[in-house]
Amino acid sequence: MGLLDDKVVLVNGGSQGVGAAVARAAGREGAVVAVSGRRPEPGEALAAELAAAGGQAMFVRADLTDAEQATACVARVVEAHGRVDCLVNSAGLTSRGTLLDTTPELFDQHIAINLRAPFFAMQAAVADMVRRAAPGTVVNVITSSAHGGQPFLAPYVAAKAGLIGLTRNAAHAHRWDRIRINGLNIGWTATEGEDATQRAFHGAGDDWREQAAARLPMGRLGQPDEIADFVVLLLSDRSGVVTGSVIDWDQNVLGGLD
Known part of the structure; x- marks a missing residue:
C-alpha cells in the first residue's frame, strides 16, 4: 500500500528537477499524477514514463507566470x-x-x-478542497536562502520569503478545513536548472558539482x-x-557559527 494511494497530486513545475523527482516519487506511492510546465x-515524456510504469499521469502545459494559467492548471486536473487532493508548488526562478x-x-x-503562481494555484486547489469538504495537503518548495541568502539573490529571496509567510498564513486559515499546508526550505541541490544557473551566471565548468561538494559538510549536494x-x-x-511548518x-544550520 502506497503512501499516496488513489490521491490526485498536481506538481506545478514538475517537468524537470525537484518537481520531476516529486512526480516520480508520488507515482511510486500510488498517486494519480499531473505535472505542469511550459515545455511540452x-x-x-515524464507523463508517458509514469504511465509506462503502471500509473496514471497527465501533463498540463502552462506558463505559471500567468496567474490565470496557474489557476487553470488546477481546473484541468479537476x-x-x-x-485535487495534493498540490506541490515546485516551479522556481533563480536568475541573479x-x-x-x-x-x-x-x-x-x-x-x-x-x-504569485503558488498563491493562485493554492487558491484554486484549496477552493476545490473546501467545496468538497475534503481534507487535502499542499507543499511549497521554497529555499534556505529565504532566511537572508546571498547578495546576488535579492529578488529571489524577497519572493521566496513571501512564500514562507503565505504558507503559514494559508495553513492557519484552513486548519479547520483539515487542509495541511507546509513548506520545505531546500539547500543547494544538484538539478538541471542549477547546472544551467552555475554555468550562465558563475562561469562554472564541468566539475562545479565536485568543487561545490568539497565545500559542504556532508561532502555532496x-x-x-x-x-x-x-x-x-x-x-x-x-x-x-503537521501544518504551517x-x-x-539543508546541511547548514541556521544560526550556527564557526
Whole structure:
C-alpha cells in the first residue's frame, strides 16, 4: 500500500528537477499524477514514463507566470479526475540580481513565478478542497536562502520569503478545513536548472558539482530524489497533523557559527 494511494497530486513545475523527482516519487506511492510546465517535450515524456510504469499521469502545459494559467492548471486536473487532493508548488526562478542592479522587470519575474503562481494555484486547489469538504495537503518548495541568502539573490529571496509567510498564513486559515499546508526550505541541490544557473551566471565548468561538494559538510549536494521522498511524506497521512511548518532541508544550520 502506497503512501499516496488513489490521491490526485498536481506538481506545478514538475517537468524537470525537484518537481520531476516529486512526480516520480508520488507515482511510486500510488498517486494519480499531473505535472505542469511550459515545455511540452519533457512534461509529456515524464507523463508517458509514469504511465509506462503502471500509473496514471497527465501533463498540463502552462506558463505559471500567468496567474490565470496557474489557476487553470488546477481546473484541468479537476476536470480530468474530479478533484485535487495534493498540490506541490515546485516551479522556481533563480536568475541573479542584487539590491542595486535588479530592474523592476526582473523583480516582477521573480514575484510572478516564485510567489504569485503558488498563491493562485493554492487558491484554486484549496477552493476545490473546501467545496468538497475534503481534507487535502499542499507543499511549497521554497529555499534556505529565504532566511537572508546571498547578495546576488535579492529578488529571489524577497519572493521566496513571501512564500514562507503565505504558507503559514494559508495553513492557519484552513486548519479547520483539515487542509495541511507546509513548506520545505531546500539547500543547494544538484538539478538541471542549477547546472544551467552555475554555468550562465558563475562561469562554472564541468566539475562545479565536485568543487561545490568539497565545500559542504556532508561532502555532496542534495539530491532531488531525497527531497521528493520528504515532500511525499508531507503530502501523506504519515506526517500526521503537521501544518504551517516550514522545514529547513539543508546541511547548514541556521544560526550556527564557526
